[in-house]
Amino acid sequence: MKAPRVKLPRAARPDAAPTSSAAVSAAPPVAGTASFSKFMRVLDAIASGDDTAWTVNALSIRLGYPRPTIYRIVEALIAEQLLVPKRNGQSFGLGPRLVSLASRALESSDIRQLCKDHLFDLRALTQETVHLAVPDRSEMTYIDKLESPKAVRMNSRLGSRVTLYSSSVGKAYLAQLPVPKRDALIQGLDFKVFTDATLRTPQALRAELEQVRRQGYAEDREENEKDIFCFGCAITDKQEAPVACVSLSIPAFRMSADRTASYIRPLVETCAAISRKLALLDFSG
Numbered sequence: 001m002k003a004p005r006v007k008l009p010r011a012a013r014p015d016a017a018p019t020s021s022a023a024v025s026a027a028p029p030v031a032g033t034a035s036f037s038k039f040m041r042v043l044d045a046i047a048s049g050d051d052t053a054w055t056v057n058a059l060s061i062r063l064g065y066p067r068p069t070i071y072r073i074v075e076a077l078i079a080e081q082l083l084v085p086k087r088n089g090q091s092f093g094l095g096p097r098l099v100s101l102a103s104r105a106l107e108s109s110d111i112r113q114l115c116k117d118h119l120f121d122l123r124a125l126t127q128e129t130v131h132l133a134v135p136d137r138s139e140m141t142y143i144d145k146l147e148s149p150k151a152v153r154m155n156s157r158l159g160s161r162v163t164l165y166s167s168s169v170g171k172a173y174l175a176q177l178p179v180p181k182r183d184a185l186i187q188g189l190d191f192k193v194f195t196d197a198t199l200r201t202p203q204a205l206r207a208e209l210e211q212v213r214r215q216g217y218a219e220d221r222e223e224n225e226k227d228i229f230c231f232g233c234a235i236t237d238k239q240e241a242p243v244a245c246v247s248l249s250i251p252a253f254r255m256s257a258d259r260t261a262s263y264i265r266p267l268v269e270t271c272a273a274i275s276r277k278l279a280l281l282d283f284s285g
Contacts, residue, residue, distance in 0.1 A: 038065060042073050043082065046092060048161065053091040111244050112144050115274055119146055122270045126263055129154045129249040133169040136161060138188055140169045140245065152251045154228065162224060165189055165205050166198050168232025169245035171218035175209045176234040176242035197223045216268055227252045231263050233271040238279040246271055
């Protein structure tokens with residue numbers, strides 16, 4: 001398909017006079033950028049806090065902004081239904097408009113649509129919960145989830161974030177990265193402990209990532225959540241760069257004795273099939 005033509009501004013056209021680096025550096029910042037960044041940091045803090053009762057004072061301490069600044073931001077976000085007051089107006093949660101926007105963004109995700117049929121097939125074959133996750137700075141975010149038809153299910157939900165070091169999707173993603181980019185991400189990780197099995201050091205993580213690269217899939221051995229075992233595998237584009245990861249999540253009590261046949265082979269084959277599709281479509285994350 002031929003890409004649509006885009007009209008370039010004068011300075012970006014090939015026949016335009018070159019712009020000096022001094023002129024570029026002297027350009028004024030976009031108006032409102034600093035304010036928008038503050039709004040986003042408030043939303044991000046509340047979204048990542050799960051059931052935390054965020055108050056103006058708690059947000060001020062967390063983000064380092066003065067209380068009057070936080071109060072003005074929260075009032076504006078409530079007015080736009082991006083936040084809603086809780087507990088007699090003393091704390092706040094995500095609002096219906098923000099949830100609606102997030103849902104529409106997930107529904108329109110190209111990678112989600114490309115994977116959908118494959119994920120349904122994987123769930124049907126394994127009878128276990130399937131997640132699709134994409135990198136989100138120093139974490140992974142679930143953008144799709146197909147529940148197991150069995151009685152015991154996972155607590156995760158769309159939009160949930162998991163760490164790069166304690167989740168199978170995170171380790172699968174890291175293992176597929178070029179070493180310099182991988183090391184840069186690992187360097188910035190804060191190794192919080194979720195269970196007794198959680199990896200706790202960069203050295204332990206690097207050693208496991210080498211194993212992941214050799215075998216072609218990653219494991220979460222009750223590292224993120226007790227009694228939940230996960231297998232993860234990366235989806236790659238034409239350049240073999242990871243753009244997303246798929247995982248199977250299984251309660252430990254119903255883990256099959258033949259893990260390779262029951263989970264690993266179907267998972268790896270599913271990700272390989274999606275990766276081939278992305279290569280043919282010249283998809284890039």
